[in-house]
Amino acid sequence: MNELSPHKLTAKDYATDQEVRWCPGCGDYAILKSVQKTLADLEADPANTVFVSGIGCSSRFPYYMATYGFHTIHGRAPAFATGIKLANPKLDVWMVTGDGDGLSIGGNHLLHVLRRNVDIQILLFNNEIYGLTKGQYSPTSRPGTRSPSSPGGSIERNLNPCNFALAAGARFVARTVDTDQKHMPEILKRAHAHRGASFVEIYQNCIVFNDGVFADFTDKKAAPDRQLRAEHGHRLVFGPNGEKGLRLNRDKVAIEIVTIGENGITADDILVHDETDALLAQMLVTLDGPDAPVVVGVIYCNPVDTYDAGVARQVEKAKSAKPNADMKELLFAGSTWTVD
Amino acid sequence: MATNLAQKPTASADVRVPASLESVVIRFAGDSGDGMQLTGTQFTHSTALMGTDLATFPDFPAEIRAPTGTTFGVSAYQINFGARRVLTAGDQPDVLVAMNPAALMTNLDSLKPGGTLVVDTGSFNDRTLAKAGYTSNPLEDGTIAPYHVIRLDISRMTLESVKEFGLSNKEAMRCKNMWTLGLMLWMYGRQRQSVVDWLKGKFAKSQQLADANIAAVNAGHAFGETAELAGDMSHSTVGRAEVAPGVYRTITGAESLALGLVAGSKLAGLNIMFGSYPITPASTLLHQLARLKEHGVVTFQAEDEIAAICSAIGASFAGSLGVTSSSGPGIALKGEAMGLAISTELPLVIVNSQRGGPSTGLPTKTEQSDLYQAIYGRNGDAPLPVIASSTPGDCFEVAIEAVRIATKYMTPVILLTDGYLANAAEPWPVPDFDSLKPFKVQFHTEAEGFSPSHRDPETLARNWAIPGNPGTEHRIGGIEKDFNTGNISYAADNHQRMTDTRWNKVLGIADDIPLQEITQGDATGDLVVVGWGSTFGPIYRAVEQSRAKGLKVSQIHVRYMWPLPKNLGDLLKGFGKVLVPEMNKGQFATVLRDNYLVDAVRLNQVNGQPFKVSHLNQVIAETLG
Ligand SMILES: Cc1ncc(C[n+]2csc(CCOP(=O)(O)OP(=O)(O)O)c2C)c(N)n1
Ligand code: SF4
Ligand SMILES: [Mg+2]
Numbered sequence: 030m031n032e033l034s035p036h037k038l039t040a041k042d043y044a045t046d047q048e049v050r051w052c053p054g055c056g057d058y059a060i061l062k063s064v065q066k067t068l069a070d071l072e073a074d075p076a077n078t079v080f081v082s083g084i085g086c087s088s089r090f091p092y093y094m095a096t097y098g099f100h101t102i103h104g105r106a107p108a109f110a111t112g113i114k115l116a117n118p119k120l121d122v123w124m125v126t127g128d129g130d131g132l133s134i135g136g137n138h139l140l141h142v143l144r145r146n147v148d149i150q151i152l153l154f155n156n157e158i159y160g161l162t163k164g165q166y167s168p169t170s171r172p173g174t175r176s177p178s179s180p181g182g183s184i185e186r187n188l189n190p191c192n193f194a195l196a197a198g199a200r201f202v203a204r205t206v207d208t209d210q211k212h213m214p215e216i217l218k219r220a221h222a223h224r225g226a227s228f229v230e231i232y233q234n235c236i237v238f239n240d241g242v243f244a245d246f247t248d249k250k251a252a253p254d255r256q257l258r259a260e261h262g263h264r265l266v267f268g269p270n271g272e273k274g275l276r277l278n279r280d281k282v283a284i285e286i287v288t289i290g291e292n293g294i295t296a297d298d299i300l301v302h303d304e305t306d307a308l309l310a311q312m313l314v315t316l317d318g319p320d321a322p323v324v325v326g327v328i329y330c331n332p333v334d335t336y337d338a339g340v341a342r343q344v345e346k347a348k349s350a351k352p353n354a355d356m357k358e359l360l361f362a363g364s365t366w367t368v369d
Numbered sequence: 370m371a372t373n374l375a376q377k378p379t380a381s382a383d384v385r386v387p388a389s390l391e392s393v394v395i396r397f398a399g400d401s402g403d404g405m406q407l408t409g410t411q412f413t414h415s416t417a418l419m420g421t422d423l424a425t426f427p428d429f430p431a432e433i434r435a436p437t438g439t440t441f442g443v444s445a446y447q448i449n450f451g452a453r454r455v456l457t458a459g460d461q462p463d464v465l466v467a468m469n470p471a472a473l474m475t476n477l478d479s480l481k482p483g484g485t486l487v488v489d490t491g492s493f494n495d496r497t498l499a500k501a502g503y504t505s506n507p508l509e510d511g512t513i514a515p516y517h518v519i520r521l522d523i524s525r526m527t528l529e530s531v532k533e534f535g536l537s538n539k540e541a542m543r544c545k546n547m548w549t550l551g552l553m554l555w556m557y558g559r560q561r562q563s564v565v566d567w568l569k570g571k572f573a574k575s576q577q578l579a580d581a582n583i584a585a586v587n588a589g590h591a592f593g594e595t596a597e598l599a600g601d602m603s604h605s606t607v608g609r610a611e612v613a614p615g616v617y618r619t620i621t622g623a624e625s626l627a628l629g630l631v632a633g634s635k636l637a638g639l640n641i642m643f644g645s646y647p648i649t650p651a652s653t654l655l656h657q658l659a660r661l662k663e664h665g666v667v668t669f670q671a672e673d674e675i676a677a678i679c680s681a682i683g684a685s686f687a688g689s690l691g692v693t694s695s696s697g698p699g700i701a702l703k704g705e706a707m708g709l710a711i712s713t714e715l716p717l718v719i720v721n722s723q724r725g726g727p728s729t730g731l732p733t734k735t736e737q738s739d740l741y742q743a744i745y746g747r748n749g750d751a752p753l754p755v756i757a758s759s760t761p762g763d764c765f766e767v768a769i770e771a772v773r774i775a776t777k778y779m780t781p782v783i784l785l786t787d788g789y790l791a792n793a794a795e796p797w798p799v800p801d802f803d804s805l806k807p808f809k810v811q812f813h814t815e816a817e818g819f820s821p822s823h824r825d826p827e828t829l830a831r832n833w834a835i836p837g838n839p840g841t842e843h844r845i846g847g848i849e850k851d852f853n854t855g856n857i858s859y860a861a862d863n864h865q866r867m868t869d870t871r872w873n874k875v876l877g878i879a880d881d882i883p884l885q886e887i888t889q890g891d892a893t894g895d896l897v898v899v900g901w902g903s904t905f906g907p908i909y910r911a912v913e914q915s916r917a918k919g920l921k922v923s924q925i926h927v928r929y930m931w932p933l934p935k936n937l938g939d940l941l942k943g944f945g946k947v948l949v950p951e952m953n954k955g956q957f958a959t960v961l962r963d964n965y966l967v968d969a970v971r972l973n974q975v976n977g978q979p980f981k982v983s984h985l986n987q988v989i990a991e992t993l994g
Contacts, residue, residue, distance in 0.1 A: 109683035117688060360628060365799060
């Protein structure tokens with residue numbers, strides 16, 4: 030039964046026979062396609078792969094992956110994923126969550142799974158809205174978002190998911206866009222290669238309740254001017270011809286947008302991306318202003334020991350210290366006395 | 370004057386402790402910082418090692434260090450030990466050790482009339498008296514006249530006994546409890562070696578503190594031996610209890626629960642993944658299990674109780690035995706996840722160490738008021754088995770049963786224990802592990818025709834295939850699933866069928882648990898006293914005493930709270946009346962009334978204390994009319 034299939038699996042082999050139930054045109058379809066392609070490229074073993082999610086449109090994801098899958102309860106996927114890794118650290122665990130699932134009801138769990146650095150991939154589908162419950166504003170909705178629960182526009186300030194992840198101590202933080210079928214698999218592969226909690230924010234268009242919120246930087250025409258793809262060791266440039274870039278203003282310790290060739294700026298003035306630099310990462314994810322690009326790509330990657338490996342080591346240590354530990358010895362531990 | 374420095378103790382009443390005793394109840398009471406729980410547990414340990422039967426009741430405040438000298442900062446430890454079978458910590462202490470005025474203030478009422486009061490006079494001064502709320506000195510105003518009083522300046526004698534070790538005054542005063550322990554060990558002819566060994570271990574890092582504490586124990590003991598106490602407190606002994614032959618150890622409920630879970634996991638052939646978040650009085654279980662890694666136990670201190678149970682369910686999905694544990698407020702948080710475990714039909718053990726509620730309630734006081742929550746407390750029709758332990762040692766068996774039922778029926782199981790059981794100690798005949806029947810889990814590995822919803826036709830348990838196994842990849846979740854394929858289904862008929870199946874699966878467990886036995890007495894009679902959980906000891910004694918008086922009373926103590934044993938309704942029919950004492954407002958009585966249309970009489974007490982045998986006797990007599 031267990032012999033390996035001689036054929037290399039294709040993206041299709043990672044799809045289940047279940048009818049996909051997202052709205053036509055939902056960005057989730059594109060993400061599903063990218064993930065299936067990524068697994069095929071990685072030659073991932075379906076038997077060893079687990080998709081875990083919370084609740085939301087995005088969290089339906091596991092039903093469509095021909096791997097092991099657990100659609101759990103709202104916001105708690107990080108805890109389930111942690112338990113799965115503690116039970117069997119060899120499993121390859123992918124967690125799928127939404128902006129509501131991961132940052133509202135599950136904000137606490139997301140914080141802790143990142144802080145502990147459990148070795149899983151976390152895909153946060155950010156559509157800046159509660160899709161499944163029919164379009165209420167979410168913690169990532171921009172102030173003024175009109176929704177059924179905020180007819181006069183939302184009043185709350187919004188949360189930046191990557192900034193949240195960095196502050197929680199994440200060692201891998203990346204961003205990509207649902208429709209970018211070339212970029213996303215690259216990013217997902219990097220996330221997969223990183224040992225520890227890999228956090229990937231995916232800008233996902235909810236065509237029904239929040240259509241076009243990201244259009245200003247994801248539309249084909251706008252993208253070159255408004256998206257910056259960070260790559261380790263490369264200059265942080267953008268624009269149709271790579272003529273714009275990020276420069277560090279050392280007086281303010283802030284990033285400014287400059288154009289090469291203007292005001293004496295040369296390519297050498299542009300910052301080189303160092304994905305191990307936490308301060309730079311924070312500046313990149315919080316870039317703000319009318320002419321500031323949205324930074325995508327692997328923004329931070331700086332691995333440290335994982336929680337599950339640490340737990341496994343303690344267990345191994347205890348076992349090698351007491352190789353003959355058995356139940357009888359445990360029952361008779363401490364002082365005993367005999368009644369004849 | 371408040372301070373009585375007389376080296377020679379004086380007795381204010383001429384009541385003597387008999388020289389050979391059947392049983393004695395001692396209550397150690399002092400400030401939280403006085404180390405009364407350590408004194409009590411060490412006295413207990415020494416007593417147990419001598420083959421005397423015993424039961425204990427640690428009774429401490431919720432505050433870790435309440436302001437010194439206040440009544441709400443008083444911590445007490447009661448032990449009942451005897452040459453006969455001991456089932457309760459005793460209604461009323463024969464001996465009260467009061468380490469300060471506040472301890473006297475809060476505990477004197479419990480002392481038996483004519484009982485012995487050992488009091489540290491050194492701790493009595495105007496300031497401490499005022500703090501305890503005394504307007505005049507009880508040692509002088511006649512308050513303690515009804516008792517046999519032994520006045521000792523324990524504070525001063527302790528300081529003297531540890532003088533040579535050069536401790537600070539504060540450190541030296543901390544040895545007071547050990548001096549007192551030494552004296553009490555002498556008084557009841559207990560051995561000292563186990564205490565000395567324990568102190569050496571506890572202070573392994575400080576020879577100075579180890580030596581000082583041992584010196585204090587020895588000094589207290591020597592004081593008993595040499596002082597002219599003969600007239601006041603004679604050296605008395607309590608013999609060995611007539612107990613079944615075998616090897617014994619002392620055990621608390623939390624310890625035996627931990628051992629039971631590990632034993633259960635081994636019988637099931639699984640590793641434990643224990644997810645928990647600290648809460649009194651449940652944390653002890655987390656502490657116990659955290660030290661058992663060599664037995665394949667992984668403990669995970671989660672960020673909250675929701676994460677704790679979810680991690681345990683995740684672990685079960687991946688092939689471990691998921692276990693989670695908390696107390697009332699935390700159990701409330703776990704409700705939604707329990708529903709998921711019921712819906713996905715994964716094994717899980719949920720331990721509830723009950724405490725006084727609602728809300729934060731009384732963290733350190735015992736209660737059994739979470740029974741409704743356990744049986745009924747989830748959204749939807751969400752049945753799960755509930756079992757309850759009744760003594761510290763019983764937690765071992767109950768834990769094994771919880772694991773057996775959870776794995777055999779693919780269901781979460783709630784195990785009810787309580788704060789009293791978790792902390793109380795008793796001598797425990799160490800079980801023979803080899804004689805326990807294994808119930809090894811067989812994961813489903815066959816890919817051909819696999820569906821996660823296939824059920825064993827007899828138990829109705831679905832099959833358990835785990836990640837890592839090729840060919841059995843599947844998806845589960847909390848949305849209703851098709852009975853045949855396990856895929857999402859919103860079909861009306863299917864939901865009816867799945868709800869019925871989940872219900873019947875849990876009710877069917879009644880065929881796989883022992884029939885209820887009459888715990889004590891005849892199968893028919895005028896009255897049956899029905900209990901569950903930690904009320905076992907007091908009910909047993911009360912029924913025993915009532916029967917000795919000729920009353921036709923029997924006892925039924927229930928372990929399987931849901932589903933109930935199949936014959937329980939018939940057993941109840943054999944009695945004219947049914948009395949249900951509970952440390953809640955009548956929750957099990959409701960369950961009995963609902964299931965058997967029986968006129969169960971409620972006896973309810975929620976004062977944070979175990980039932981008193983005398984009180985139960987009185988109610989039994991009244992109920993019989
Ligand atoms: C305990 C609980 N509270 C509320 C809900 C209702 N609920 C389901 S999904 C959701 C929000 C989902 O938003 P998001 O995570 O952004 O996912 P999306 O649908 O946008 O992908 C809410 C509030 C629930 N299922 N469970
Ligand atoms: S509601 Fe929005 S997020 Fe949900 S499936 Fe439809 S388009 Fe996608
Ligand atoms: Mg959303």
